[in-house]
Amino acid sequence: MEEKRHTSAEYERELQEIKDRLLYMGALTEKALENGSVALLERNAELAEMIVREDDKLDQLDVALEEKCIRLLALRQPAARDLRFITTAIKITGHLERIGDMAANIAEKVLILNDFPQIKPYVDLPRMVGIVRGMIRKSLDALVREDIELSRQVREEDTVIDQINDQLFRELLTFMMEDPRKIQVCLYIMQISKSLERIADHAESIADMVVYMVTGKSVRHKSFS
Amino acid sequence: MKIRLFYKLFIAFAAIGFLTTLITEFLIERHLRSGLVRQVEMEMISEADIIALMPMEKIMEQGVALSERTRSRLTLIDFTGRVIKDSESHAADLDNHLNRPEIQQARLKGKGSSSRYSQSLQAEMFYVAVLIGDQKQPKGYIRLSRSLQEVNNSISALRKSIMQGLFLVVFLSLLIALLFSFGMISPIRKLAAFTEKIRTGKISGQIRIQSRDEIGKLADNINEMVEVLYEKIRKADEEKRKLEAVFAGMSEGVAVLDTEDRIESVNRGMEELTGQTAANMTGMTILEAFRNVELHDLLERFRKTETIVCREILLGEDRPVTMDVTISGMRGETSNGRKTILVFHDMTRLKMLERIRTDFVANVTHEIRTPLTAILGFVETLEQGAVDDKSKTLEFLQIIRDNALRLNRLVDDLLILSGIEMGEIGLHPERVTPVEALERVLLLVEARISEKKLKILNEINEKTSAIRADKDRLVQILINILDNAIKFTPFGGEIAVSASPGAEGFLIIRITDTGVGIPKGEIPRLGERFYRVDKTRSREMGGTGLGLSIVKHLMKAHGGWIGIDSTLGHGTTVSLHFPIFRDSELCMLQGTIEENRIAP
Numbered sequence: 001m002e003e004k005r006h007t008s009a010e011y012e013r014e015l016q017e018i019k020d021r022l023l024y025m026g027a028l029t030e031k032a033l034e035n036g037s038v039a040l041l042e043r044n045a046e047l048a049e050m051i052v053r054e055d056d057k058l059d060q061l062d063v064a065l066e067e068k069c070i071r072l073l074a075l076r077q078p079a080a081r082d083l084r085f086i087t088t089a090i091k092i093t094g095h096l097e098r099i100g101d102m103a104a105n106i107a108e109k110v111l112i113l114n115d116f117p118q119i120k121p122y123v124d125l126p127r128m129v130g131i132v133r134g135m136i137r138k139s140l141d142a143l144v145r146e147d148i149e150l151s152r153q154v155r156e157e158d159t160v161i162d163q164i165n166d167q168l169f170r171e172l173l174t175f176m177m178e179d180p181r182k183i184q185v186c187l188y189i190m191q192i193s194k195s196l197e198r199i200a201d202h203a204e205s206i207a208d209m210v211v212y213m214v215t216g217k218s219v220r221h222k223s224f225s
Numbered sequence: 226m227k228i229r230l231f232y233k234l235f236i237a238f239a240a241i242g243f244l245t246t247l248i249t250e251f252l253i254e255r256h257l258r259s260g261l262v263r264q265v266e267m268e269m270i271s272e273a274d275i276i277a278l279m280p281m282e283k284i285m286e287q288g289v290a291l292s293e294r295t296r297s298r299l300t301l302i303d304f305t306g307r308v309i310k311d312s313e314s315h316a317a318d319l320d321n322h323l324n325r326p327e328i329q330q331a332r333l334k335g336k337g338s339s340s341r342y343s344q345s346l347q348a349e350m351f352y353v354a355v356l357i358g359d360q361k362q363p364k365g366y367i368r369l370s371r372s373l374q375e376v377n378n379s380i381s382a383l384r385k386s387i388m389q390g391l392f393l394v395v396f397l398s399l400l401i402a403l404l405f406s407f408g409m410i411s412p413i414r415k416l417a418a419f420t421e422k423i424r425t426g427k428i429s430g431q432i433r434i435q436s437r438d439e440i441g442k443l444a445d446n447i448n449e450m451v452e453v454l455y456e457k458i459r460k461a462d463e464e465k466r467k468l469e470a471v472f473a474g475m476s477e478g479v480a481v482l483d484t485e486d487r488i489e490s491v492n493r494g495m496e497e498l499t500g501q502t503a504a505n506m507t508g509m510t511i512l513e514a515f516r517n518v519e520l521h522d523l524l525e526r527f528r529k530t531e532t533i534v535c536r537e538i539l540l541g542e543d544r545p546v547t548m549d550v551t552i553s554g555m556r557g558e559t560s561n562g563r564k565t566i567l568v569f570h571d572m573t574r575l576k577m578l579e580r581i582r583t584d585f586v587a588n589v590t591h592e593i594r595t596p597l598t599a600i601l602g603f604v605e606t607l608e609q610g611a612v613d614d615k616s617k618t619l620e621f622l623q624i625i626r627d628n629a630l631r632l633n634r635l636v637d638d639l640l641i642l643s644g645i646e647m648g649e650i651g652l653h654p655e656r657v658t659p660v661e662a663l664e665r666v667l668l669l670v671e672a673r674i675s676e677k678k679l680k681i682l683n684e685i686n687e688k689t690s691a692i693r694a695d696k697d698r699l700v701q702i703l704i705n706i707l708d709n710a711i712k713f714t715p716f717g718g719e720i721a722v723s724a725s726p727g728a729e730g731f732l733i734i735r736i737t738d739t740g741v742g743i744p745k746g747e748i749p750r751l752g753e754r755f756y757r758v759d760k761t762r763s764r765e766m767g768g769t770g771l772g773l774s775i776v777k778h779l780m781k782a783h784g785g786w787i788g789i790d791s792t793l794g795h796g797t798t799v800s801l802h803f804p805i806f807r808d809s810e811l812c813m814l815q816g817t818i819e820e821n822r823i824a825p
Contacts, residue, residue, distance in 0.1 A: 013485070016510065023512040024521055031518050137516060144513050 011076055018072070018089050019144065021065050025096040026140040028058055030133050032103035033199070037129040040110045040192075041122060048114070051107035058100035065093045081213075088213040092143070095202045099136065102195040102202075109188045109195075116185045119175060124168045125189070128196045131157055131164075135203035142210040154207035161200040168193045230413070231406035238398030246394050250387045254380055261376045265351055266338050269297060269369045273336070273355040277367045281357070284367070288312050297369040302328065302354075304363040322368070327354040331366055340373060349373045412440045416447065423451060478548075478569035481555070486510055489564070498548070498569055499540075511567075515540065520550060527552040527565070537572060547572040581753055588755030592635055592769065596628035631769075638771040642754065645778040652695040652782055656806045659689050659724055659734055662696065666703040673711055674720075682721040685734070689724045692732050692803040694783055702779050705772040706736050706799050713740035713797070727802050731785065734801045742793040751789060752777040 032051050039048040069090045072078070078086060135154050142150035172186040211219045272295045276284060284291065284301055292299040292312035301310040306323025308316040322328055330337020331354035343350040350370050358364035412434045419432040431451070434444040472479060478495030480488050487510055491503050499506070499514075506514050512521055519538045527534045533553040539545045549570040554563055603621045611617050644650040663685055667674075674681060692699075710720050718739040727733035743751070747758045755770035773787075780787045784804050791797040 020510055020512045023510075023516055024518065027512065027516045027518045027521065030516070140516070144509075 014068075014072055014076075015082065015085065018065065018069060018086065021061065021068075022089060022092055022096070022143065023140055025058060025061050025065070025093065025100075026136055028054070028061075029096055029099045029103060030136055032058075032100060032107070033129050033133050033136075036103055036106045036110060037126050039107065040113065040125060043114045043118075045111055045114050048107040048110045052104045052111075055100050055104035058097055062093050062097035062100075066090055069093075084213045084216065088143075088209045091209055092206050095206050099199050099202050102199050106192050106195050109192050113185065113188050119182050119185055124164055124171075125192060125196070128161060128164055128193065131161055132196050132199050132203065135161075135200055136206075139203045139206040139210065142207055143213070146210070146214045148211055148214055151207035151211050154204055158200050158204045161197055165193050165197040229406075230410050231402060234406050235399055235402035238402045239395050242394035242398045243391065246387060246391050250384065253387075254383065257383065258376065258380055261379065262340070262351065262373070265371065265373070265376065266353060269295070269351070269353040269371060270336055270338070270355065272297070273353050273367045273369045276369075277355045277357050281364065285310050295369060297371040300368040300370070301365060302368060303365040309365065322366075325352070325354075325368075327352040327368065328366055330354070331356045332360075332363065335360065343370075346372070349377070409440070412436060412444070416440070416444060420447065423454075476571075478571075480506070480511075480567045480569070482511070482565040482567070484563060486565070488514060495569065498546070498571055523550060523552060524565070524567075527554075540569075547576050584756075585754050588770065589639070592755065593632065596631045596635075599628045600625050600632075635769045635771070638769045638775060642771055642775050642778065645775065645782055648782075650782075652698060654693050654695055654783070656691045657694045657696050657699055658687065658691045659685050659732070660687055662694075662699045662703060663722065665700050666707060669704060670707055670711060677711065677714070678717050679711060679714060680717075680719045682719065682723075684721070684723040690726070690732055691806040693806040694803055698779050698783070702776050702801065703734075703736075705776045706801070709772060710736055710738040710740065710797070710799075714738045715740070726805075727800075730805055730807075731802045732805050734803065735798055736801075737796060737798040739796040742795055742797055743789070743791040744793055745791075748789050748791065752787075 032054065035047050035051050038044065039051070069086050073083075073086055076082075135157050138150045138157075139154050141147065142154070169190065172190055176183045176186050208219050211217070276291055276295075276299070281301070284299075288299050288301065288310050289312050299310075299312040300308055300319075300322070302322050303309050306321040306328065308319040308322055310316055311319060323332075326339040327337040330339070335356045336354065338351070338353045340349065340351045342348070349372070351373050352368060352370045354366050354368040356363055356366055415432060415434060431448045432444050434441050472492045475492065476494050478498040479492045480495055481490050483489040487508055488506050491506050495506075496503055501514075511524055515521075517538065517540060519536065520540070523534055523536050523538065531554065533551065535549065535551045538548050538550050540548050549572050551568045551570070553566050553568075555566055556563065603625050607618060607621055611621060641650070663683065667681070667683075707720070714720060720739075721735075721737045723735045723737070725733050725735070743758050750756050751758075751773050754774045756774075757770050777787055780801060780803075785802040788800040788802065789797065790800070
């Protein structure tokens with residue numbers, strides 16, 4: 001009995017560790033995004049370079065976490081909710097890693113943009129970063145608190161991001177038509193916006209998986225069904 | 226306490242009494258029986274001896290009579306064992322008696338005895354036999370037999386009385402057990418009730434037990450123990466309360482992590498810093514509660530190094546605040562049970578002060594250098610030959626003079642400001658009617674108002690209640706505010722001055738313009754020295770950037786305050802809250818005036 005309780009406590013701790021690692025990765029991506037935004041606004045090349053460097057950390061964490069999850073699956077053979085949690089964690093860590101890559105991409109674009117004069121004050125991009133950060137945070141909060149309501153909020157915010165992205169696209173299009181010399185800069189800005197939009201999609205996927213984890217029902221690709 | 230002490234004592238006493246009585250009975254019965262039997266034997270032998278002295282014929286004749294005399298059955302047996310005469314049955318019916326044990330003994334020793342159960346009489350019988358004649362020529366045997374019924378009877382009588390005694394023993398032991406148990410149990414019960422009360426935490430008074438035996442000693446010990454315990458609990462309670470008060474009262478946020486690294490408790494300061502409730506945070510890990518990379522890394526570093534770590538961390542999403550976080554360990558009772566304490570110190574205010582100070586130094590040097598550069602530049606130009614051109618020289622000198630004046634204004638303002646801030650400028654509060662102060666001010670700015678074709682709407686008149694203020698300073702305040710209004714109101718705009726009673730005992734003087742307005746976010750920073758909303762523009766207009774700062778401090782020195790409300794593009798309203806002058810204050814005020822006059 002004593003032995004059993006011990007192992008179950010150990011098991012609980014391992015599950016919590018997975019949860020914590022996910023949160024840590026989430027916090028890292030959030031920080032990378034925020035720093036990216038600051039680097040863009042302040043034209044800070046040093047900060048942007050740091051983001052690109054730190055992406056390695058996320059990649060390593062992703063690999064380590066996936067290994068840990070698989071080990072846990074093999075050794076403990078979890079069932080029901082725990083099984084859903086661990087499989088979900090494996091997928092979420094992949095998404096977070098992708099988000100990290102995108103943040104690094106954005107930072108690279110910021111580095112390039114720094115070499116050009118600013119064509120207009122950045123308003124939409126920082127706003128998008130703020131919303132996307134919130135989405136990542138909320139999707140992981142949903143995971144921690146097993147709160148489906150938060151997942152719903154993330155889905156709603158994704159549509160906002162899509163709208164801003166479209167609006168920015170139109171705006172940049174007019175800039176490009178007005179002055180062909182601005183095309184290069186506008187394209188880079190467009191790429192940043194696109195990356196942010198894709199990060200939002202990843203955050204939404206995480207939120208959907210949390211719904212699956214809590215309820216056992218899949219809500220992904222609802223629009224297709 | 227299923228088997229009560231009483232039953233235990235009772236059973237013990239009863240068992241002792243019972244066993245003693247039984248053993249006694251057994252011993253007495255055995256001795257009594259053997260004694261009685263021996264007596265019967267001796268009696269019967271002597272009777273048989275007497276009968277044996279008689280001639281055989283006589284015995285034959287008088288056998289029955291003899292038998293009656295001796296209360297025994299008499300049997301005459303010849304030396305071959307054949308029964309010659311029997312007092313109770315026909316001799317012919319009886320078999321040969323020679324091998325009976327008593328006859329055998331008598332044949333060898335002269336007399337013999339034995340006891341056995343007689344089948345013919347259905348009773349335990351005692352037999353004695355005596356040899357007639359001598360051993361060489363035995364003539365026969367006299368045998369007497371008697372029932373042992375008498376002996377048995379007397380023994381059973383004895384048994385009966387002992388049985389009665391046994392009942393008495395049981396009854397007595399019951400009584401004794403009752404007495405003993407009551408004597409012993411009542412103090413023990415008292416002790417039990419007392420200790421029960423202590424167990425539930427109601428420590429009060431002492432227990433009183435009269436007896437001087439072990440129980441009395443035990444009661445004394447318990448009393449002493451309770452006293453010591455009570456003192457210790459009281460001290461611990463006091464200590465706990467003290468710590469709780471410190472924990473709750475400190476402005477720093479404190480979070481305690483349990484051995485599983487989950488938040489065990491947070492204090493009020495922590496709730497205020499994070500905006501989350503304690504109930505919400507407890508049970509979470511640090512990552513769950515804060516989602517902060519730096520904080521997590523700091524905690525990891527603490528785990529690795531096991532020494533106190535400290536770092537400035539930016540916490541929060543929308544409005545990040547700088548926190549000075551210190552992590553230290555708390556040694557638990559067990560070696561693995563180590564708790565962690567996180568202390569969050571809000572550095573926002575300190576950071577802000579630091580920023581204001583560095584801004585100030587940067588601004589001051591900048592403000593001084595701008596006119597100085599102009600002065601130096603034009604002086605150099607003059608030196609390099611421009612001095613020969615008279616019109617140019619006058620123009621340049623004018624510019625140099627303007628810049629020197631600006632420097633002078635700046636230094637003046639700075640001196641005033643530091644003077645007010647350090648409390649060195651004495652105020653002479655007196656009864657002032659706003660209208661007289663305003664008239665003085667309007668006189669001073671008249672030229673500039675008409676220059677910009679501004680419309681002044683003055684609602685302040687003689688009826689406006691008097692306020693308590695230093696007249697010169699009031700003029701200074703109003704000039705500063707009106708100056709700003711004029712500066713930032715476009716050509717042909719409107720400036721309204723009005724007054725209305727404000728909070729209890731205060732008059733609000735409002736100066737409203739239709740100027741450019743101030744962005745909402747900038748309003749809190751307006752009082753900072755050299756703070757400018759639009760940096761280039763206001764400098765062009767010749768301001769030092771110190772005006773509002775001076776007003777703010779002067780209002781504070783007057784016991785009032787300044788409020789600014791603005792809509793970007795539509796205009797700004799400045800509200801000056803002055804204490805209303807009361808007639809009853811007159812005497813008191815004169816006292817302060819005197820004092821203020823004495824002060825340098």
